[in-house]
Amino acid sequence: MTDEDVVKTLGDQAATVPFTATVDAEGQLKELLVDVSAAGDKKAHQLKLTVTGVHRYDFFNN
Numbered sequence: 047m048t049d050e051d052v053v054k055t056l057g058d059q060a061a062t063v064p065f066t067a068t069v070d071a072e073g074q075l076k077e078l079l080v081d082v083s084a085a086g087d088k089k090a091h092q093l094k095l096t097v098t099g100v101h102r103y104d105f106f107n108n
Contacts, residue, residue, distance in 0.1 A: 055085040 053060045068077040077096050084090040
């Protein structure tokens with residue numbers, strides 16, 4: 047099943063993707079959980095992104 051087929055199978059569900067974001071005390075992203083709906087032969091599943099370090103770059107002063 048190609049990505050295009052998955053989007054067609056999901057129909058209106060492809061327009062929104064539920065997720066949960068966790069931030070630290072400074073408001074920086076620490077974890078992102080994305081709930082992916084079942085489509086065709088693909089089971090529903092969750093993608094997890096964990097941020098372990100943040101490099102700050104000041105675009106205005108460099």
